[in-house]
Amino acid sequence: xxxxxxxxxSVSANGxxxxxxxxxxxxxxxxxxxxxxxTVMASRALSTSGNxxxxxxxxxxxxxxxxxTGAASMLIAPFSNKTIxxxxxxxxxxIEKTELAIISxxxxxxxxxxxxxxxxxxxxxxxxxxxxxxxxxxxxxxxxQVTFYGGSSTFFGIAAQADNGVMVNGDIYASGGPIFFDxxxxxxxxxxxxxxxxxxxxxxxxxxxTISSTTGSIQYDNALTLFAGSxxxxxxxxxxxxxxxxxxxxxxxxxxxxxxxxFTVSVGKVVxxxxxxxxxxxxxxxxxxxx
Numbered sequence: 001x002x003x004x005x006x007x008x009x010s011v012s013a014n015g016x017x018x019x020x021x022x023x024x025x026x027x028x029x030x031x032x033x034x035x036x037x038x039t040v041m042a043s044r045a046l047s048t049s050g051n052x053x054x055x056x057x058x059x060x061x062x063x064x065x066x067x068x069t070g071a072a073s074m075l076i077a078p079f080s081n082k083t084i085x086x087x088x089x090x091x092x093x094x095i096e097k098t099e100l101a102i103i104s105x106x107x108x109x110x111x112x113x114x115x116x117x118x119x120x121x122x123x124x125x126x127x128x129x130x131x132x133x134x135x136x137x138x139x140x141x142x143x144x145q146v147t148f149y150g151g152s153s154t155f156f157g158i159a160a161q162a163d164n165g166v167m168v169n170g171d172i173y174a175s176g177g178p179i180f181f182d183x184x185x186x187x188x189x190x191x192x193x194x195x196x197x198x199x200x201x202x203x204x205x206x207x208x209x210t211i212s213s214t215t216g217s218i219q220y221d222n223a224l225t226l227f228a229g230s231x232x233x234x235x236x237x238x239x240x241x242x243x244x245x246x247x248x249x250x251x252x253x254x255x256x257x258x259x260x261x262x263f264t265v266s267v268g269k270v271v272x273x274x275x276x277x278x279x280x281x282x283x284x285x286x287x288x289x290x291x
Contacts, residue, residue, distance in 0.1 A: 008051060016057065019044055019064070025051065028072075033057030034079050040064035048072065053105075058082060058092070062099040073107040073133070081114050081141055087121040087153075097127050107133035113140035118162070122151035125175060134159055134177050140185055145192070148172060157207070161185045165192035165216070171202045179205035179228070183213030192216065197224050205229060206256060212236050224249045229256030232282070233264045240274040249273055253282035262286050 001021060008027030011017050016036025022045045029048045031038050037059040040046050044063075046053075050070035058079050067074075078084055078093045085091030086100060095110065100123065108131050111118045118137040128135065134157035137146045146160040147167040157177025160166045166183045183195040193216030200222040203209070209228035211218050212235035221241035226232060232253035240247055249271070254261025263282035265271060271278065 008048075019046060022046070022064075024049060028052045030054040030056070032079065033059075037061050040067060060093065060095060060099065062095075062102060064102065066102050066104060068104040069106070070104070071106050073109065074103065074105040075109045075112070077110070077112040077138075078115055081116055083117040083119065084111050084115055085119045085121065086110055086135075086137070087123045087127065087150075088119055091117075091119055097123070101127045101130065104130040105132070107131065107136070109136040109138060111138040111140065113138070115139050115144055116141045117144050118146045118160075120146070120148045120153055122149075122170065123153040123155065125154040125173075128153075128155045131156055133157060134180075137161065138185075139163060143190060157205075164190040165213075166195045168195070168197045168201055168203065169199065172204070174205040174207070176206050178207040179203065179209045181211045181213075183218075184215050187214040189215045194219050197221070201225070203227070204255075207231075208233065209253075210235070220247065220249060222247050225252075226250065227252045227255045228261060229254070230260045231262050231264070233266075234269065234271070235266045237269050238271040240272060240276055242274050244274075246275045247273070248277040248279070250279045251281070253280075255281070259283050264288070 004024045006026045009025040009029040012032040014034035016033040018039045024047045028051045038057040039061040042063040045066045047068045052072045053074045055076045082092035084093040087097045118139045136159040139162040144163045145165045146162040149169040152171035154173040159180040161182045184193045195218045197220040202225045204227040208231040210233040218238045253263035262284040264286040267288040
C-alpha cells in the first residue's frame with residue numbers, strides 16, 4: 001500500500017533504494033542509494049508535497065508515473081566520482097528522456113562537486129516541461145566538463161557550471177528563464193577552461209544570458225548567434241577561431257520586451273572575430289573595454 005508521512009523522509013543504503021509502492025512525504029526528503037540504484041517502480045509515484053528532494057546514487061531508475069517536489073527544488077547526483085547524463089543512455093548515471101519527463105519541480109540540479117562530467121542529449125520542450133525553473137548542471141570534479149550534443153535542447157532556464165569547460169555542440173533555448181554558462185567553476189587553471197560553441201550555433205534566453213570562464217575564454221568556430229531577452233553579459237574574452245576566418249557573431253541583448261536589455265563586456269575583456277562581422281543589438285551598451 002502507499003506510504004504517507006507527515007514529515008520528511010531520509011533513507012540511506014549503500015546497495016540501493018527501491019520504492020515498490022508510492023511514497024508521499026510532508027517535508028524535505030532524501031534517498032541515498034550509495035553505489036547502488038535509486039529505483040521508483042512502474043506505476044508508483046514519489047512526492048514531497050512541495051518540499052525539496054535529494055537523490056544520491058550511482059544510478060537512478062525512474063520507472064514510475066511521477067517524481068514531484070511541486071514548488072520546491074530537486075537534486076540528482078552520483079554518489080561516487082562518476083559521469084551523469086540528461087537524456088542519455090550511455091553515461092555511468094543516466095537520467096533518460098522518459099525519466100526526465102516524469103519529474104516535476106521548480107528547479108532541478110544535476111551533478112555536484114563529485115561529478116566527473118555532465119552530458120545533455122537533445123532535450124525537447126515536452127521532456128523538460130515539468131521543470132518550472134532552471135535546470136543546473138554541475139561537473140565540479142577536477143577536469144569535469146558539461147557537454148550539450150546530439151541536437152538542440154529546450155529548457156525553461158539552464159545553467160551549466162564545469163571545472164574544465166562547457167562544450168556547446170547543439171543549439172540551446174531557454175523558453176522562460178535565464179542562461180548561465182561557467183566554463184571555469186573553480187576559477188583555477190585547467191587544460192581547457194573555456195565555453196566553446198562548436199559549429200554554427202544559436203543560443204536563446206528568454207531572460208538574461210551570462211557567460212564566463214575566468215582563467216580561459218569564450219570561443220566559437222563558426223557562425224554564432226546569442227539572443228537574450230533582458231541582458232547579455234560577457235565576463236571573459238570572446239575569440240573566434242583563427243583557422244576559420246570571417247565567421248560572424250551576433251549579440252542581441254534585448255530581443256524580448258524591448259527596453260530592458262543591456263549588452264555588457266566586462267572590464268579588460270575583448271571580443272575578437274578574426275575578420276567576421278560583429279552585430280550588436282541592445283537597449284544599452286556597457287562596453288567596459290573594447291570590441
